[in-house]
Amino acid sequence: MLRIAVPNKGSLADTASEMLHEAGYTGRRDPKDLHVIDPQNEVEFFYLRPKDIATYVGSGALDVGITGRDLLFDARMPGAREIEALGFATSTFRFAAPRGKFQDLADLQGTRIATSYPGLVDAFLDERGIAVDLVPLDGAVESAVRLGVADAIADVVETGTTLRQAGLEIFGPPILESEAVLITGPDDIDGTETLLRRLRGVLVARRYVLIDYDLPAELVDEAVKLAPGIESPTISPLRDPAWVAVRVMSPSKGVNQVMDALYAIGARAILVTPIHNARL
Template identity: 60%
Template sequence: MLRIAVPNKGVLSEPAAAMLAESGYRQRRSTKDLAVYDPESDTEFFYLRPRDIAVYVAAGTLDVGITGRDMLLETAPADGEGPTAVEVMPLGFGRSSFRFASPVESGIDSVEKLAGRRIATAYPVLLQRYLDESGIKAGVVKLDGAVETACRLGVADAVCDVVETGTTLRAAGLRIIGEPVLTSEAVLVRREGSEEIPAVAQLRRRLRGVLVARQYVLLDYDCPNELLARATELTPGLEGPTVSPLQTEGWSAVRAMVRQSDTNRVMDELWELGARAILVTSIHACRL
């Protein structure tokens, strides 16, 4: 039986369950359920705090889990502390960055100026590692959340926190300093060195299928044969476009996968080139 850890709360919780449901796994009906068994795939899902997921996976009690990359690096046992957990694949949601910010009026406007200051964070391991690597000596104030308020209340001079839109930082009168310490998104994690069992390989294929179906569309168009080379350069597909003859003499039909974000640009370029009957279809699922 496969055992998977899924975030039970927070911003990763809903999209993680949605992605698993889209991958064909049964998910819990109520947010109060602590675990659910999917008989069809012989898989049990455990709903746990994102902060704890790498701990269970590293210990080998659960085969794989979904958590944030920042959480994984914060909570997985470090080298030399026994088995740890590692990233298997990014899952394309829960994107954020982990970065420094300070009150606008503080005069702390560069990472160097953090030396000798107090920095509040809910990710003390990540922060300390970054400070050590950068040779910056600063105090780390460990908080549980709502870190942005720490400066105003006088327990820190700067913060290092998760930023998505930046709204929370702005509301607290903070401005970003320096480059991101880390860019994060939801990731699938497994125990380091563990051999991949077939059920995990299947899970990965299913998740990849969802990722691709979300990121790509199918593009069909008709194209005069003399333009085929240039048209298929615009739509190379993943392995190569499918080209079949049209009944109309001198024309072919082309089908290729295209990145959703490129769709309109590619359609415009194909039209300019002379392609016609350009159709876009969404992909519901795939195995590649």
């Protein structure tokens, strides 16, 4: 059986479990369950702390797992590697310090940096030859400078509001653009490709919709320019030989603008349908 590590709580947990469910797997029903077997799909799920997943997968104790790219980098496990970005739980890691104190990364040489991701920050700075004293903290680090335990911080930045409230400003390049990722261990395990293909199907389904519409046959070429589809639209004859029915797979983003454009050239009965899963 393929052994899959899944986040048991936190921002990754619900969406990861939802993706696996949409991919056809049977996960836990009780949030207290830490181990679930899905015999029909020949997989075992192990529900673990997100920070620990890269360690289990990288050591070979488990085969694959879903975690954050930030947690993967922070673990610094040589055997663990990313094989697919999953498109949720996005975040950006940046340096921040009191306004005007630092201008670029070189200014950090010999300073104290507070962070909840010491492995990630240490690797980033080590690659650039910058030596610092890391102050590992568990949780919010914005107060570390004010309380005198650090000169700067390295943390997740969303809007920057919390940093500004703490009297801090962002400087230097981003440390990492993170999101949820599927990771695998040092060995190629049977079943991994099936899992990957299913998750990719879920990602496609979330990014695309089906558009169905009726159209005068003479306008097909013009309509295809507006919604070309993955390969090409399906064109079916209607009882009225002057009209055809068109079905096309189109990105969900901007679909209303596509519908407006199709209507403007003469398409009618335009319907949009969500896709639950797909294989391309």
